Amino acid sequence: MGTPLGKFIRTKRDSIQPECLGLERLGRRRSPGLRRLDLATRAGISVEYLARMEQGRDRNPSPAVINSLADALCLNSPERQHLRYLAKIASDECSVLVRPVPPSRRVRPSVLQTLSLLEPGVAVVTNRLGDILAHTTGYQSITRGTGLLDVAEPNLNIYLFTDPRSRTFFADWEDIADEYTFDLWQAPSLQNLEWLISELTPLAGPEFTNRLFRHAVPRRGALTLNHPDGHRLRLLRETLEMPMDAQQLTIFLPECEETAQAIDQLQRQPLGFLRSVQ
Structure with a gap:
């Protein structure tokens, strides 16, 4: 099962056309946008590690990896902030049991x-x-x-x-x-x-x-x-x-x-x- 972090990375990867980044479109592709190899190379991480993140099997990426992915995906400022937040909650999910509870409605x-x-x-x-x-x-x-x-x-x-x-x-x-x-x-x-x-x-x-x-x-x-x-x-x-x-x-x-x-x-x-x- 994936995570919001993995789904966001995959969504952004699928939305980028290789030509926009100066990459050649080689052969037939099973999915739109960048190949996993293209993004991993640009971010300086392994294809295997990127696959684990997208599939929700790695939920605790370092800030350096998140920043590299943001650069590789050419994210704007709001998208970068969103990526960092999704990384945080992916890490939180590893350490806490998420039980639905309503928030406080108190106003100071x-x-x-x-x-x-x-x-x-x-x-x-x-x-x-x-x-x-x-x-x-x-x-x-x-x-x-x-x-x-x-x-x-x-x-x-x-x-x-x-x-x-x-x-x-x-x-x-x-x-x-x-x-x-x-x-x-x-x-x-x-x-x-x-x-x-x-x-x-x-x-x-x-x-x-x-x-x-x-x-x-x-x-x-x-x-x-x-x-x-x-x-x-x-x-x-x-x-x-x-x-x-x-x-x-x-x-x-x-x-x-x-x-x-x-x-x-x-x-x-x-x-x-x-x-x-x-």
């Missing part, structure tokens, strides 16, 4: 206080699993009527893949689904990731799992939302990482004056106060 009081200072702006606290942990009334106003916040413990991934309204609400649904599934690889822990996968897979099926294991680094641009009230919102996102909590504070800013006016109209409808959904 100081984070909630910071969030309150952003009122009436649009902001939300999430974790890498897509759990919505706290939000401003501004966030509530732009998601009202979409179903996202209708449950006790809202989760963006569950909403994306199980609620048909999400495909209308998120104008670029495919891109957003790529973003949130890719971010699952940065889950607070392996146990947390396994928990969400075990919860979501029976509901979402191959559409979710195929996207998750494709390991495609997403393009993150402006967020376009189709509000049920008829407004089309174009939002810029600024995300502040909180490593000690494995959480993020995301602030949404209008990209244009039309969006700013639409948000102002939506916020005029009373919605209550800052809400924590722990």
